[in-house]
Every structure is written in C-alpha cells, then in structure tokens.
Amino acid sequence: MERDKGGFSTIELMACAASKMLKDNRSVLVGTGLPIIAASLAQKTHAPHLLIIFEAGGVGPQLPTLPISVGDSRTFYKAVMATSMNYVMSFLQAGYADYGFLGAAQIDMYGNINTTVIGDIDKPKVRLPGSGGANDAGSLAWKTIIIMRQDKKRFVKKVDFITTPGYLTGPGEREKAGLPEDTGPYRVITQLGVMGFDEETKRMKLLSLHPGVTVKEVVENTSFELIIPEKIPQTPSPTEKELKVLREEIDPAGIVLKRK
C-alpha cells in the first residue's frame, strides 16, 4: 500500500478519501484501524460534529490517541456516554446510525463481504475472525462504507462466505430478506480508487481513480465486471492540512498509517 505519489502515501490518500464521505452532524459506527482514522480526520477538518460510535459502548468520544481496540478506554475518553453494546446496537437497529465503516477480506459486485473464512467453512484454508460487529453495521447502518485492498483474490465473483450483507443478489433482495429498507453498501475505498453502487442494478461502479492509477489497472485487479462510466474523475489528493492532522495529531506513531 506504500506507493508514494507526490508527498503522501496511498494509505493517507485512502484515509482522506474516506474522511470526505463522512458529513457533519451525522453518526458513524467505526472499527479499528483506517475507519477510526478517517472518522477522526473528518472530525478535525470538515465535520467537527461527526458523532463517532463504538460497538462496545463508547458514544461521542474526543479521541486522545488512536484506540487499539474498539473497546478500550480511548473510545469513551471525554465521551457523551459510556454504555453497553446492547444500547449501541439498539440505536443502530432503530435507525440512528448514518454510516457503518468496515474493512473486508473479500467483496463481490453487490458489496457482499466476507470476513469469516478463506476456503470452505468446514475445511478452512484461513480462518478469519468472523463478523464481529460487521454484519450489524452492514445490516443496520443507513450507508455502509468499506475500506480494503483491491486485487483479484479480494474483488471476487463469489465471496467464500457472506459474512455481511451487501445487496445480496441484486436490487430489492435486502428488503426481501427482511433487512431494513433503503440501507446497504455506499462506497468502497481501495488503494486504486473509489467505487460506488449503481442505483438501478446495485452493481459496483467505479467513481474515481487515485492519482496515477489507470482504468486498466482497476479492471486487472477485479475478478468481476465493474461498471466503468465514460468520465472518471481523479480522487482529490490530500491537502497539506489533512496530512498534518493525520501525521501529527491522529497517528503520530504510525500505528496504522505506516503499517505494511
């Protein structure tokens, strides 16, 4: 992920792109790593009133440093509430979470996510952690944002296991399954670009390319057919201010930003 292009790393670009999607006066359920960095950046730049929620019970913290766990005391530092998972998940189910922010090991064209297993669930090649709060965020938040690496093994025709629902097999399928109406995957951010979902077909669609990345490169790193519009803008580069906040305030030790 460490391709340096003009003074910033790809991972910094991803964090900035993700941060821009989070609007002010909205709520976001975040996981550890890049999601929390992006939410923190949003809060320190364009969205000072972004409400950050952690599944273990932290609501509206003022993060002093990067939390290592979504349950550690940093997640309710100067928060408005330190409560329970039941409380947080209940308000997700009742419609109070605008964004759910997730990572993933595999994704398909409808945004279905796997974080459970690589290979057969009964004979796992690699056993992954499972859903955690991902299925909950992906089922209940109004908009799900996914941040992950893009390559042919990760952007697949069929995920090995649907841990977390995307649009399942197409338009209307979420509602048919009983999931809350008008919810679902919203954006996918990778090291190559930003993807969204076509309103009619609910299929994944390229929205922007990171500086220096070509359409060909994106297609070569995707195993399913991605919708490619005629005009594709470039993902905005991080500003000086964003980079400063990221490097000096949010993750000065480089726990996530300098991770290999």
Next chain:
Amino acid sequence: MVEEGEGELLAWHDPDEHRKWVERNKFRTLKDKRMDLREAVKRYVKNGCYIAFGGFGHVRVPMAAVYEIIRQKKKDLIVGGKTGVHDTDLLMASGCASKVEVAYCFGHELRGLSPASRRAVEKGKVKVASEWSNAAFQWRLEAAALGLPFMPVRVLLGTDTFKRSSSKVVKDPFSGKRICLVPACYPDVAILHVHRCDIYGNSQIDGILVMDFELARAARRLIVTTEEIVEEEEIRKRPDRTVIPFFLVDAVVEVPYGSHPCHMPYLYYFDEEHIGEWLKLSKTDEGVEQYLDKYVYGVKDFVEYLNLVGGVKKLNYLKKLEKLQVRLEAPWMER
C-alpha cells in the same frame, strides 16, 4: 417458519425449565461469597460446560480466571466467542476448549490474527459450532436475561452467517416482514472482572459495560473477580452504579490486576509487551507449551505471575499508560 440456520443450538433452555432451575439453585440470601480462585473455578467450571467471559477483546477480561482454568486442565469447554479474543485464544491453544460459538474470535484486532486458535480450528482440533454477529450474540444473552426463548432481530438476514447460526427466520405477524429469531443463550457459567464489589457480590463496573449487564443475568453460575472488595456501605452510597446485584453472583474473588495482560478501563492499559510475547510464541505448538509452562503451570498463583511479567515496575507503567502519561510501545508496532 421461513428458514432455519444449520448451526448447533447450544446453551438454550426452555424458559420454564430455566425458571425452575433458578428456583432450585439461586438464592436471595445475603451471604459472604468470598473464595479463592482455585476453589471458584473448581466448583463452577465443569468439564464440558458452556462458558462465557465478560469484557470485550482484551478489555476487562477475567484473565486470572482463564489462567486458573488452564492450570486445572479443564476439558471440552464450549466457549461463547462473543468477541472472544485473548481468553478464547488461550483456552483453544491450551486444549481446554473443544468447541466455540463465534461472533469474533481468532483475531487480536489491530495486532493481527491469532496463530494458535487459527491453527486449532484449521486443523480441526476445535470445532466452530455456529457463527454470529456481535449484536446477535448479545441479543441472545438479552433474551436469556429477560427469561425469553428468543429475540427477534434485524441482523444476520440474507447471509451465510445466518445459515451457520442456530437462528430461525419467520414472518413477523405484525409487519408481515421477515425477521430473524436468535435463540436465548444461557451459559452454564460466566466469569466477569469488575472494578469493585462487596463480599455478597454487589458489583460496580466503571466505563463501558459491553455485554456484561446481560451476561450476568443470562448465565446460570456467575463468578465475579474484582480489583477490590469494598464495604457494603460503599455500594449502598451509590446504588445507581451497581450493575450486578448480589443474588446473581455465586462466587466473589478478589484479584487485583486480574485482567492482565488485558486492559482495565481507568486503571491500567494493555500490556502490549506480554500480548506480543504470546502472539510470537503461539506461532508454534512448542511456543504455546513454553508460554504455558512459564506463565501458567510454572507459577503457583496470580501474584507470582504478576511478578514474573514485570512486577510493580510494569504495573506502574501500565497505570501511567492508561492515564496517557507515557508513550505506548508495542512489539507488533515495530517495523
């Protein structure tokens, strides 16, 4: 019924059967329940039982009790992996657990995947009985806490996580929409680590509760390990802070730093050096043995263990770290 998950149904009871069990086995007597950890584990953690731990990941997990379970070489435990991280990893690695229900296991969040428990599952030594999400798991506990057979929820729907769970999908008679029913989960025993309690078990937790509020009521037997035992008067001064009342509790064990190497909010932070040592050693079966010989079988109690992991100097550092007074250092951060 519209659809049924194929996961094994575990820790479920008919609500009337559970009520009768409660009537016969749980008493409202105000009684001194203090005992040592050895006794509490011996008495309430039976081979083959379904067990769940309080806290979340590496946060407020009753590690002293986990070590004691391993020391007593308990067998065939079924673990409720409701974000079971360090506890579950050690129980699978040590051969105490043979089955697990998974909402989140096999990973240490930012620190990476768990080598030992992954190996145990990938080689078939530990069986995954069912898959869940965190919300689904805690709603199972909530159902049990309410004395209900199930809880209707709007998660798991449409996914393989549902197919591997022991939930059912029905048509909701009110809205006409499909809804998922997750079965109540009544663990045979739960162990929680709290900030303070009295000798009767009235317990207070500072910071987030995670699922402990529900778990304490869902479990049949409940061991509370505590940073300190306080006078009953202390509890009665602030009854609004009590999250577990005495009549749910079967054993009270005072274990200062009882969550180490995990993190106790407001008191001490993660011992990343120790967690890092475990993650490194647990890459091989020999390493697991080496770790257990040194830190579990090789020490007579938790005090000896705390000295071995760095004693007062280390504990002071972890307290300062929690107060943001020193810089975090972690082996897994080194590059």
